Amino acid sequence: MYPKLSLYINGQFVSEDGRAMQDVINPATQEVLGKLPHASQADLDAALHAAEKAFATWKKSSPMDRSAILRKVGQLTRDRAKDIARNMTLDQGKPLAEALGEVVGCADHCDWHAEECRRIYGRVILPRSPEVRQFALKEPIGVCVAFTPWNFPYNQAIRKICAAIGAGCTIILKGPEDSPSAVMAIAQMFHDAGLPPGVLNLVWGEPAKVSDYLIRSPISRKVSFTGSVPVGKMLAALAGAHMKRATMELGGHSPVLVFEDADVDRAATMLAKFKIRNAGQVCVSPTRFYVHKKVYDNFLAKFTDVLKSIKVGNGLDDGVEMGPLAHERRVPAIARFVEDARKRGAQIVMGGDAVAGKGFFFPPTVITGLQDDALLMTEEPFGPIAPVVPFSDTDEVIRRANSLPFGLSSYVFTNSLQTATKVSNAIEAGMVNINHFGSALPETPFGGIKDSGIGSEGGTETFDGYLVTKFVTQV
Numbered sequence: 001m002y003p004k005l006s007l008y009i010n011g012q013f014v015s016e017d018g019r020a021m022q023d024v025i026n027p028a029t030q031e032v033l034g035k036l037p038h039a040s041q042a043d044l045d046a047a048l049h050a051a052e053k054a055f056a057t058w059k060k061s062s063p064m065d066r067s068a069i070l071r072k073v074g075q076l077t078r079d080r081a082k083d084i085a086r087n088m089t090l091d092q093g094k095p096l097a098e099a100l101g102e103v104v105g106c107a108d109h110c111d112w113h114a115e116e117c118r119r120i121y122g123r124v125i126l127p128r129s130p131e132v133r134q135f136a137l138k139e140p141i142g143v144c145v146a147f148t149p150w151n152f153p154y155n156q157a158i159r160k161i162c163a164a165i166g167a168g169c170t171i172i173l174k175g176p177e178d179s180p181s182a183v184m185a186i187a188q189m190f191h192d193a194g195l196p197p198g199v200l201n202l203v204w205g206e207p208a209k210v211s212d213y214l215i216r217s218p219i220s221r222k223v224s225f226t227g228s229v230p231v232g233k234m235l236a237a238l239a240g241a242h243m244k245r246a247t248m249e250l251g252g253h254s255p256v257l258v259f260e261d262a263d264v265d266r267a268a269t270m271l272a273k274f275k276i277r278n279a280g281q282v283c284v285s286p287t288r289f290y291v292h293k294k295v296y297d298n299f300l301a302k303f304t305d306v307l308k309s310i311k312v313g314n315g316l317d318d319g320v321e322m323g324p325l326a327h328e329r330r331v332p333a334i335a336r337f338v339e340d341a342r343k344r345g346a347q348i349v350m351g352g353d354a355v356a357g358k359g360f361f362f363p364p365t366v367i368t369g370l371q372d373d374a375l376l377m378t379e380e381p382f383g384p385i386a387p388v389v390p391f392s393d394t395d396e397v398i399r400r401a402n403s404l405p406f407g408l409s410s411y412v413f414t415n416s417l418q419t420a421t422k423v424s425n426a427i428e429a430g431m432v433n434i435n436h437f438g439s440a441l442p443e444t445p446f447g448g449i450k451d452s453g454i455g456s457e458g459g460t461e462t463f464d465g466y467l468v469t470k471f472v473t474q475v
């Protein structure tokens with residue numbers, strides 16, 4: 001059964017009661033799965049006041065108690081993973097195995113934050129006079145407001161919630177209206193784990209209106225957003241205007257560098273499978289494929305072979321490896337990249353046109369013969385579409401890889417230690433993956449540089465954005 005959708009404010013699940021309602025659509029069938037209530041202004045005020053009131057006590061709570069709740073949510077995540085994953089496939093579209101992997105992986109995020117929140121330390125600073133004692137203390141920043149997207153509905157939300165709650169903050173989260181069931185499940189688990197009312201609040205609505213109201217409120221002290229670069233810049237500007245801390249996990253345009261000494265078959269197979277993960281709707285998806293001219297033909301042949309074997313369909317069906325795009329807006333958004341490539345005389349090696357019939361399906365698409373200034377080479381596509389272009393020289397490919405304003409992830413395939421070191425030093429990205437894909441684990445920092453964002457989630461850095469430093473000196 002698809003869950004009943006509601007707001008969660010001050011420990012209460014509240015629904016219809018005269019509120020505007022939005023249909024939630026299954027992207028594989030276009031059937032209506034449920035109705036999502038939008039928060040009224042009174043609901044947003046109630047959430048802000050609940051979070052403010054709860055902060056007064058939660059900030060003084062023992063890290064052991066916070067840790068116990070996070071651990072309990074980790075366990076509930078494992079216990080309920082199958083139902084949560086099935087509902088995520090229904091409202092987001094990704095294949096069931098991927099959805100299950102996301103949910104189970106998030107139990108580890110809960111455990112990591114449960115462990116790390118017991119290790120939030122300050123420090124003692126040696127004084128200039130013996131009678132003075134000096135401390136730098138870390139304190140929770142206050143009420144946080146967070147906005148999470150639809151591509152990894154469970155993962156994106158749980159990382160922000162665990163970091164805020166573990167640090168001793170309270171949080172109001174606006175989840176993704178297109179794919180809300182995973183965030184609903186998170187609220188239910190924290191409720192069942194005994195989180196005090198008001199520490200976590202969940203709202204839905206028109207994204208721009210909700211974020212504007214919550215960020216402007218004098219009650220909120222910190223903003224965390226995952227989503228596109230243009231929206232992130234707007235929200236960061238608003239946060240700046242009100243002098244609020246901001247963590248921004250924004251889009252990327254991850255370059256892939258395949259050198260002539262790489263294991264080309266292995267690289268092409270791994271990259272093809274990674275490219276279609278979540279139908280390419282991944283901020284760290286490999287996006288621009290630069291392949292050394294000596295191995296270009298071999299790479300392209302293997303890459304397209306693997307992509308041609310991918311079974312596309314309803315994520316609940318057996319053997320399906322790629323589902324539909326998550327919502328209707330994505331189909332013309334992807335078609336726009338193909339249209340630009342066609343106009344430029346590029347070759348559409350496979351795919352290229354949306355699949356007719358029910359559902360928002362777009363096939364794996366490979367394009368060659370593109371110039372570096374083509375739309376697909378410069379704007380984040382966020383779909384199952386891959387441009388493959390040749391290069392001939394290491395310095396040239398580093399320059400091309402660094403030529404965009406983004407700096408999220410990057411992928412390098414080489415068997416030369418010298419090349420691996422040179423490229424990882426030179427590449428302008430928050431994350432560099434060499435010969436494998438290893439980002440986004442709970443214990444490792446995840447974040448971008450340049451236009452791709454501010455701050456990191458995960459790793460020992462995870463609480464940095466949620467803590468303020470207070471200096472105390474006493475005689």
Ligand code: NAD
Nearest residue numbers: 147148149150151207208211227228231250251283380382
């Ligand atoms: P969109 O830009 O309208 O929305 C992207 C996300 O931001 C959604 O979750 C949306 O609810 C939220 N959002 C939009 N405007 C907002 C606002 N003013 N305040 C708060 N939240 C707001 O477009 P879309 O079609 O849903 O997604 C398209 C683009 O979004 C993609 O091309 C990709 O670049 C980006 N995106 C990035 C991520 C990521 O993980 N970095 C995730 C989802 C989408």
